[in-house]
Amino acid sequence: MADLSQDLGDKHNASPLYRLRHSLAHVMAQAVLDLRPGSTRGFGPPTDTGFFYDFVLSEPITEDDFREIERRMKRILKQRQPFEYEELALPDALARLEEMGEPYKAEYARELAEKHGLETLSFYTNGPFVDMCEGPHVKHTGEIPAGCFRLRSVAGAYWRGDERNSMMTRIAAWAYESKEDLEAAVRRYQEGLKRDHKRLGAQLDLYTIDPVVGKGLPLWLPKGTVLRDELEKLAREEEFKAGYERIATPHITRDELYHLSGHLPYYAEDMYPPMVLEETEADEDGASRAVKETYYLRPMNCPHHHRVFAARKRSYRELPLRLAEYGQVYRFEDHGALSGLLRVRGLCMNDAHIYCTPDQIESEFVAVMEMHERYFELFGIEDFYMRLSLWDPDDPKGREKYVNDPEAWAATEDRVRQAMRTSGLPFEEVRGEAAFYGPKIDVQLRTVTGREETFATNQLDFAQPRADHLNLQYTGPDGELHHPYVIHRAPLGTHERFVAYLIEHFGGAFPTWLAPVQVRLLPISEKFFDYADGVESQLRQRFVRAEVDRSAEKVGKKIRNALTQKIPIVLVVGENEVEAESVTVRRYGEDEQSTLPVAQFLDEVAREVADRTLRRRPGLD
Numbered sequence: 240m241a242d243l244s245q246d247l248g249d250k251h252n253a254s255p256l257y258r259l260r261h262s263l264a265h266v267m268a269q270a271v272l273d274l275r276p277g278s279t280r281g282f283g284p285p286t287d288t289g290f291f292y293d294f295v296l297s298e299p300i301t302e303d304d305f306r307e308i309e310r311r312m313k314r315i316l317k318q319r320q321p322f323e324y325e326e327l328a329l330p331d332a333l334a335r336l337e338e339m340g341e342p343y344k345a346e347y348a349r350e351l352a353e354k355h356g357l358e359t360l361s362f363y364t365n366g367p368f369v370d371m372c373e374g375p376h377v378k379h380t381g382e383i384p385a386g387c388f389r390l391r392s393v394a395g396a397y398w399r400g401d402e403r404n405s406m407m408t409r410i411a412a413w414a415y416e417s418k419e420d421l422e423a424a425v426r427r428y429q430e431g432l433k434r435d436h437k438r439l440g441a442q443l444d445l446y447t448i449d450p451v452v453g454k455g456l457p458l459w460l461p462k463g464t465v466l467r468d469e470l471e472k473l474a475r476e477e478e479f480k481a482g483y484e485r486i487a488t489p490h491i492t493r494d495e496l497y498h499l500s501g502h503l504p505y506y507a508e509d510m511y512p513p514m515v516l517e518e519t520e521a522d523e524d525g526a527s528r529a530v531k532e533t534y535y536l537r538p539m540n541c542p543h544h545h546r547v548f549a550a551r552k553r554s555y556r557e558l559p560l561r562l563a564e565y566g567q568v569y570r571f572e573d574h575g576a577l578s579g580l581l582r583v584r585g586l587c588m589n590d591a592h593i594y595c596t597p598d599q600i601e602s603e604f605v606a607v608m609e610m611h612e613r614y615f616e617l618f619g620i621e622d623f624y625m626r627l628s629l630w631d632p633d634d635p636k637g638r639e640k641y642v643n644d645p646e647a648w649a650a651t652e653d654r655v656r657q658a659m660r661t662s663g664l665p666f667e668e669v670r671g672e673a674a675f676y677g678p679k680i681d682v683q684l685r686t687v688t689g690r691e692e693t694f695a696t697n698q699l700d701f702a703q704p705r706a707d708h709l710n711l712q713y714t715g716p717d718g719e720l721h722h723p724y725v726i727h728r729a730p731l732g733t734h735e736r737f738v739a740y741l742i743e744h745f746g747g748a749f750p751t752w753l754a755p756v757q758v759r760l761l762p763i764s765e766k767f768f769d770y771a772d773g774v775e776s777q778l779r780q781r782f783v784r785a786e787v788d789r790s791a792e793k794v795g796k797k798i799r800n801a802l803t804q805k806i807p808i809v810l811v812v813g814e815n816e817v818e819a820e821s822v823t824v825r826r827y828g829e830d831e832q833s834t835l836p837v838a839q840f841l842d843e844v845a846r847e848v849a850d851r852t853l854r855r856r857p858g859l860d
């Protein structure tokens with residue numbers, strides 16, 4: 240019933256762009272009725288990118304008719320038709336709709352009147368066109384710039400979105416305040432389509448989602464697995480340098496762990512249903528007894544990591560203890576929300592938990608922020624900001640939503656705020672968005688197509704280690720037991736979402752260090768296969784992912800194939816190269832090519848990979 244509330248909301252949203260889009264919907268309907276007399280109408284609301292109108296057409300319309308409809312619309316704009324408002328008593332309004340031959344509008348009018356007890360209904364007239372409508376509109380059609388809209392699509396749509404109802408034809412259009420805005424938006428949209436991670440994921444052979452395996456459970460193909468291995472390697476190296484230790488823990492656990500951590504029952508609906516195991520165990524005197532245990536697939540890694548902390552007695556001398564794992568988790572996302580790699584049910588987190596004393600919170604948090612910065616620089620991510628999410632003591636539901644300990648909140652919030660100031664990264668504060676166990680920093684990214692996403696979250700947790708939860712302890716310098724603080728952090732976020740982001744960010748043209756195939760050799764004829772094989776082998780000895788195109792295609796076609804796969808470096812080899820023991824290097828997205836001795840090329844590419852060089856600045860192209 241989205242249309243209904245949308246229509247009622249009209250009056251309250253009167254931005255100039257909204258008026259323009261809404262008015263254009265009327266103009267288009269007028270043009271369509273002119274072209275297809277005898278058609279009837281459904282709804283015609285503005286949208287975030289323009290507007291649409293639904294029709295039951297007397298004769299079909301296809302994209303071939305778009306030019307004619309646009310021509311007629313422009314004529315209506317030239318006529319400067321004024322929009323005139325009028326209010327009719329309900330019986331008169333219904334009579335008018337009958338007379339107009341608009342059964343769908345009449346049905347809706349009766350329903351509106353009944354539901355809201357309306358005694359009158361409003362109409363807008365421009366030129367020969369009348370619509371039951373609450374407005375608002377522009378003063379006259381001449382206010383609308385002729386170049387600010389473009390018809391976009393024609394498709395089937397059920398009346399009121401209900402498949403039991405009649406099928407209508409929806410004609411949708413883009414509309415913006417100016418021709419420039421329109422063109423920029425259409426370009427962004429087309430660029431977004433080209434960069435769509437689902438489309439590129441298939442084209443570049445990165446992953447597949449197989450219904451036989453299950454919804455939302457991506458299978459990483461060999462090329463996609465390279466991305467995963469490289470990103471994990473990056474995390475492993477950065478974390479090693481920053482003093483982390485790695486652990487490996489199982490994907491399932493007994494329910495006991497989640498009762499302790501407090502995730503059950505609150506988190507249960509986001510988890511796969513439990514597995515109940517029944518087995519027979521022998522006790523000490525040889526008698527057998529039935530044991531029944533409940534297991535869950537883990538939706539997060541934290542409780543497992545906390546058990547690693549609790550595996551033995553800890554001293555303050557071991558802190559900060561930084562435990563890292565590229566940890567697989569499973570979440571039972573609603574199937575309607577699943578989408579490519581952006582929303583999945585099986586995902587991997589670049590996870591780590593830092594156990595520390597109160598005095599170490601700030602410097603540990605700053606170090607995490609520095610790791611973020613390093614990653615931003617490495618991937619050329621520039622459009623980001625941080626959001627410091629605080630608890631809301633005035634929230635009436637606060638006691639259920641947050642651990643009720645004002646003093647601990649004040650102290651931890653202050654430390655995180657101080658850490659953010661020290662890091663110098665841009666951040667804003669939001670009340671009421673904290674985790675239940677402490678304040679957090681959300682890393683917000685804007686994608687190349689303009690979508691804003693929470694990319695990673697860093698949380699400071701004072702509650703879970705406490706006695707009423709997991710009761711984590713260390714011996715302090717005073718010889719007493721204390722609860723540590725925990726920082727939950729995952730600067731690369733979840734692997735699946737990050738790969739989706741990177742595919743769109745780079746438009747599939749990954750930097751050399753990350754590219755599934757880094758170098759492809761293109762021998763110009765069979766005669767040069769051996770030479771190409773030799774260079775390939777030398778590259779592989781240096782851990783460069785190289786391959787030879789042994790197809791019978793002409794070299795021009797081989798180059799085009801490599802371009803489609805967005806391979807960063809192709810080496811063309813023929814007579815000259817063999818004689819000079821050289822290779823001719825062409826890079827993706829660069830015009831000039833160069834010929835280098837093989838040894839020099841080997842050194843250059845090995846260095847580029849080792850340094851994880853970002854040669855091209857990503858952006859819209």
Ligand SMILES: [Zn+2]
Binds near residue numbers: 261265370371372373
């Ligand atoms: Zn309207």
Ligand SMILES: [Zn+2]
Binds near residue numbers: 540727728
């Ligand atoms: Zn955690």
